[in-house]
Amino acid sequence: xxxxxxxxxxxxxxxxxxxxxxxxxxxxxxxxxxxxxxxxxxxxxxxxxxxxxxxxxxxxxxxxxxxxxxxxxxxxxxxxxxxxxxxxxxxxxxxxxxxxxxxxxxxxxxxxxxxxxxxxxxxxxxxxxxxxxxxxxxxxxxxxxxxxxxxxxxxxxxxxxxxxxxxxxxxxxxxxxxxxxxxxxxxxxxxxxxxxxxxxxxxxxxxxxxxxxxxxxxxxxxxxxxxxxxxxxxxxxxxxxxxxxxxxxxxxxxxxxxxxxxxxxxxxxxxxxxxxxxxxxxxxxxxxxxxxxxxxxxxxxxxxxxxxxxxxxxxxxxxxxxxxxxxxxxxxxxxxxxxxxxxxxxxxxxxxxxxxxxxxxxxx
Amino acid sequence: xxxxxxxxxxxxxxxxxxxxxxxxxxxxxxxxxxxxxxxxxxxxxxxxxxxxxxxxxxxxxxxxxxxxxxxxxxxxxxxxxxxxxxxxxxxxxxxxxxxxxxxxxxxxxxxxxxxxxxxxxxxxxxxxxxxxxxxxxxxxxxxxxxxxxxxxxxxxxxxxxxxxxxxxxxxxxxxxxxxxxxxxxxxxxxxxxxxxxxxxxxxxxxxxxxxxxxxxxxxxxxxxxxxxxxxxxxxxxxxxxxxxxxxxxxxxxxxxxxxxxxxxxxxxxxxxxxxxxxxxxxxxxxxxxxxxxxxxxxxxxxxxxxxxxxxxxxxxxxxxxxxxxxxxxxxxxxxxxxxxxxxxxxxxxxxxxxxxxxxxxxxx
Numbered sequence: 001x002x003x004x005x006x007x008x009x010x011x012x013x014x015x016x017x018x019x020x021x022x023x024x025x026x027x028x029x030x031x032x033x034x035x036x037x038x039x040x041x042x043x044x045x046x047x048x049x050x051x052x053x054x055x056x057x058x059x060x061x062x063x064x065x066x067x068x069x070x071x072x073x074x075x076x077x078x079x080x081x082x083x084x085x086x087x088x089x090x091x092x093x094x095x096x097x098x099x100x101x102x103x104x105x106x107x108x109x110x111x112x113x114x115x116x117x118x119x120x121x122x123x124x125x126x127x128x129x130x131x132x133x134x135x136x137x138x139x140x141x142x143x144x145x146x147x148x149x150x151x152x153x154x155x156x157x158x159x160x161x162x163x164x165x166x167x168x169x170x171x172x173x174x175x176x177x178x179x180x181x182x183x184x185x186x187x188x189x190x191x192x193x194x195x196x197x198x199x200x201x202x203x204x205x206x207x208x209x210x211x212x213x214x215x216x217x218x219x220x221x222x223x224x225x226x227x228x229x230x231x232x233x234x235x236x237x238x239x240x241x242x243x244x245x246x247x248x249x250x251x252x253x254x255x256x257x258x259x260x261x262x263x264x265x266x267x268x269x270x271x272x273x274x275x276x277x278x279x280x281x282x283x284x285x286x287x288x289x290x291x292x293x294x295x296x297x298x299x300x301x302x303x304x305x306x307x308x309x310x311x312x313x314x315x316x317x318x319x320x321x322x323x324x325x326x327x328x329x330x331x332x333x334x335x336x337x338x339x340x341x342x343x344x345x346x347x348x349x350x351x352x353x354x355x356x357x358x359x360x361x362x363x364x
Numbered sequence: 365x366x367x368x369x370x371x372x373x374x375x376x377x378x379x380x381x382x383x384x385x386x387x388x389x390x391x392x393x394x395x396x397x398x399x400x401x402x403x404x405x406x407x408x409x410x411x412x413x414x415x416x417x418x419x420x421x422x423x424x425x426x427x428x429x430x431x432x433x434x435x436x437x438x439x440x441x442x443x444x445x446x447x448x449x450x451x452x453x454x455x456x457x458x459x460x461x462x463x464x465x466x467x468x469x470x471x472x473x474x475x476x477x478x479x480x481x482x483x484x485x486x487x488x489x490x491x492x493x494x495x496x497x498x499x500x501x502x503x504x505x506x507x508x509x510x511x512x513x514x515x516x517x518x519x520x521x522x523x524x525x526x527x528x529x530x531x532x533x534x535x536x537x538x539x540x541x542x543x544x545x546x547x548x549x550x551x552x553x554x555x556x557x558x559x560x561x562x563x564x565x566x567x568x569x570x571x572x573x574x575x576x577x578x579x580x581x582x583x584x585x586x587x588x589x590x591x592x593x594x595x596x597x598x599x600x601x602x603x604x605x606x607x608x609x610x611x612x613x614x615x616x617x618x619x620x621x622x623x624x625x626x627x628x629x630x631x632x633x634x635x636x637x638x639x640x641x642x643x644x645x646x647x648x649x650x651x652x653x654x655x656x657x658x659x660x661x662x663x664x665x666x667x668x669x670x671x672x673x674x675x676x677x678x679x680x681x682x683x684x685x686x687x688x689x690x691x692x693x694x695x696x697x698x699x700x701x702x703x704x705x706x707x708x709x710x711x712x713x714x715x716x717x718x719x720x721x722x723x724x725x726x727x728x
Contacts, residue, residue, distance in 0.1 A: 084656070085656070087451060087481065087482060088482055088483040088656060089453035089482040089483050089484050089485070090482075090483035090484050090656055090657065092657070117451065118451060118452055118453040118454075118482060119452040119453050119454035119486070120453050120454050120484055120485065120486040120650065121453070121484065122483070122484040122652065124657055147621070147622065147626075149618075159680075160674055160677065160686050160688075161686075161687075162679055162680050162683040162685075162686050162687065163674070163677050163678065163679055163680060163683075163686040164677075164678050164679065164680050165677045165678050167673065167674055167677060173615075175614070175618040175621075175622075177621045177625070191617065191621065193614035193615070193617060193618055194614075195610070195611040195614060197611075199608075221680070225678070225680050225681055226681075243608040243609075243611045243612075244563075244607040244608025244609075244611060244612050245607075245608075246559070246689070247559040247561075247607045247608060247612065248607075248608050248611065248612075249689065250539070250557035250558075250559060250689040251537075251557070251615070253555065253557060253688065253689055254513075254539040254557055256670070257511070257539075257541045257555065257667065257670075258511065258539075258652070261511075261541070261654075261658070261663055261666065261667070262511075262652060262654070262657040262658060262663075263657075263658075264657070264658040264659075266666055267666060267667075267669075267670045269670060269673050269674070270666060270669045270670050270673055286484065286650070288454075288486065288622070288626060290625075290626070292448070292449070292452060292454055293454065293456070293488055293626040293627075293628070294625070294626060294627075294628040295628075299625055299626075302625065302630055302631060302634060303621065303625070305631075305634045306620070306621075306631045306633060306634050309531065309633050309634055310524055310527070310531055310633070313524065313527050313528075313529045313531060314527065314528050314529050314589070315526055315527055315528065316523075316526050316527060316528050316585070316589050317589055317590075319526045319527075321526075322524050322525075322526050322527035323526065324524075324617065325610070325613065325614040325617055
């Protein structure tokens with residue numbers, strides 16, 4: 001497959017200009033672009049700039065073509081709701097059906113500030129479109145020196161354990177802890193857990209299908225409920241399966257009940273606002289302020305001891321090294337910062353077409 | 365295998381009397397007995413009364429025999445630490461190396477009361493022995509009308525993804541939401557997620573080994589890092605594998621960093637107090653007060669709609685019905701309340717021996 005190598009600054013500028021040209025104020029277009037390019041840098045191309053053509057189409061009123069994302073209001077600005085009661089450790093953001101990224105950033109900044117006051121804090125977002133990669137937000141919390149946990153629901157794509165109908169989203173789950181005291185600066189990157197609770201993310205099926213490759217066993221059933229490794233079966237009425245059998249199913253249900261439930265947007269298979277919550281993510285983020293629990297220097301020093309112990313442990317046969325969650329992302333990030341971001345030609349062509357339609361120039 | 369069928373009230377009284385005879389005040393002996401018998405009722409025999417002989421031996425000073433649980437102080441009472449700052453949504457319990465169950469119950473009652481004030485709240489426990497089945501505590505939160513999340517770490521038994529050394533505990537993870545508004549009363553039982561982040565719980569290896577049965581593929585490696593299905597390989601220097609590959613590994617790491625870390629007890633592979641944290645569970649519990657986020661009647665009604673939708677969905681081939689997390693536990697509980705709790709004869713003999721040593725009479 002042919003790929004184009006793009007410098008991350010050029011890619012950011014292109015993404016920003018496209019989102020801005022779709023009617024988004026500059027600061028928010030910047031948030032969206034940063035989220036997409038960070039996903040590419042971290043190796044999660046399924047959440048990167050390949051989303052741009054879809055994002056733009058969702059932001060246009062003639063978007064009936066997409067059943068899933070059908071109502072991005074590109075100029076809508078997320079709002080922090082007034083505190084309903086003094087002393088609460090929770091806050092709520094109304095995303096106003098604008099872009100999910102600026103809403104999630106507002107929620108993340110808010111949960112950090114609140115947890116510094118109350119030790120633990122939670123923020124939910126209602127009327128929220130696709131927030132992108134959850135790890136972006138939990139890592140922000142960890143890079144501010146706190147522990148972050150986030151989850152959200154999404155439109156139905158995954159069968160329950162022992163079932164065959166699409167009733168749950170790929171419902172991601174993320175968690176991050178700092179490896180430095182206070183704001184990270186130049187210190188080591190956080191330990192970062194970030195995964196879809198389906199065995200495979202839907203974006204990765206798209207990638208496999210584009211390449212004509214099968215996916216692994218145990219990830220997918222076809223419309224008759226039969227196991228298959230053909231990604232096309234998903235788009236023909238099949239369903240993804242949860243990761244880790246009934247255990248991953250449990251985490252997926254939790255994401256729906258916490259993210260969809262406490263945001264007020266409802267559950268994937270019983271949405272509240274008609275098609276409302278199918279259109280985005282019911283999002284919940286929690287931060288824990290380490291120093292209200294334990295001595296934060298000791299905590300961080302223990303985390304680094306754990307990190308070193310795991311990294312220096314004996315790998316399984318045929319494996320080079322044992323990594324911590326997040327390491328693959330940070331390794332990819334270093335490499336792609338240095339060498340540029342590879343974009344498959346077919347993706348690049350689609351982005352170029354979108355750019356041309358909006359009269360946005362491509363990088364030279 | 366021969367089994368003895370015991371009524372749950374008789375089993376409770378026997379467990380209570382044994383723990384009391386080991387030097388525990390009655391109210392706390394009652395907490396321990398209730399935790400064990402509830403685990404049996406819910407079908408989790410690995411966390412039930414089969415633990416009694418071990419528990420008693422851990423509570424005796426000549427307990428060098430057990431590397432893992434070596435310091436239960438049977439009369440020690442857990443204490444709620446004074447609030448370190450006004451307005452905090454977190455509290456801390458010192459378990460004093462007494463039984464884990466009364467400590468976890470104190471933490472659970474505290475987190476419920478605190479979340480009713482602050483919307484979200486978290487409680488950790490330090491110096492805490494085995495708390496038993498996490499689902500007991502998250503279900504208590506849900507039965508009080510809130511959403512509960514709990515996790516804890518444990519002594520090393522599980523290899524990291526791609527590794528082969530025992531560096532993490534079986535680190536359970538639990539989550540529960542109510543299906544009634546406010547205190548449950550006679551309403552339906554909560555949706556309850558509760559699992560070990562290893563592919564299989566260590567207690568279930570013990571059960572398989574006792575029966576001479578292999579375990580499934582992908583759960584276990586031997587001391588050379590080779591995949592095996594022989595439970596004996598674990599006790600000969602092997603290791604459990606995480607559930608769901610790198611995803612379950614991520615949840616296991618999270619349990620260590622949250623439970624072991626924020627309790628101050630340290631991590632499984634880098635414990636803080638010498639053998640200290642190997643002896644128990646670094647425990648963290650969080651409660652979310654639904655009504656501070658959304659209308660609680662609507663929330664519960666949506667949860668029940670989701671429940672009905674999933675239960676009535678098409679099952680996979682060869683499966684009778686699609687269940688929600690927690691259903692298997694509640695189904696077992698109904699059955700065993702009615703028909704008694706089956707105890708394998710070998711387990712019953714061990715319990716009888718412990719009872720005899722402590723001059724506790726067996727049920728007639």
